[in-house]
């Protein structure tokens with residue numbers, strides 16, 4: 001099963017000012033379009049509990065959505081969003097067991113770090129928006145990492161400076 005991380009950051013690698021900050025509030029229309037289109041093509045989105053709380057469940061129609069949480073009773077998931085818990089490895093095998101051949105991992109910082117550390121991220125689509133936040137949550141929550149990547153493609157998403165980078169992860173451990 002292929003796991004593709006899809007994220008958007010500020011120029012300084014910040015994904016949100018804090019755990020409640022919704023990425024859909026500050027990103028370009030072109031990145032939103034890219035996210036919707038790629039995640040629908042993949043068909044399955046997997047996210048951390050804080051990401052789900054910050055973004056709300058209305059943002060993932062047309063996809064199977066999974067939320068990682070130890071406390072599903074604390075979330076308003078509705079009928080089309082499912083809770084998962086476990087280690088990144090056990091979550092990946094559960095998803096594989098459900099017949100998914102590819103999934104989009106869509107944040108946040110904690111989940112990104114844990115799946116990258118477990119060697120489970122195959123590709124990364126990273127949009128960089130022309131904005132600087134300074135403080136905030138970074139793409140991968142605090143960890144000493146040394147993960148090598150190969151650039152597969154880069155393109156401008158608009159005339160305002162939004163850039164999309166597509167990488168293959170060469171080694172999945174630190």
Ligand SMILES: NC(=O)c1ccc[n+]([C@@H]2O[C@H](COP(=O)([O-])OP(=O)(O)OC[C@H]3O[C@@H](n4cnc5c(N)ncnc54)[C@H](OP(=O)(O)O)[C@@H]3O)[C@@H](O)[C@H]2O)c1
Nearest residue numbers: 008016019021048049050051068069070107108109110111
């Ligand atoms: N810029 C972007 O592209 C982008 C994308 C996504 C998110 N974000 C932002 O990132 C922020 C959220 O990131 P975050 O690092 O605070 O949190 P997160 O990674 O979204 O969620 C962490 C939470 O998920 C649950 N969890 C994580 N791993 C688990 C596992 N293996 N098994 C069971 N539950 C697990 C735990 O919640 P429980 O306490 O419920 O167990 C944990 O507290 C938000 O502001 C969001 O808007 C930005």
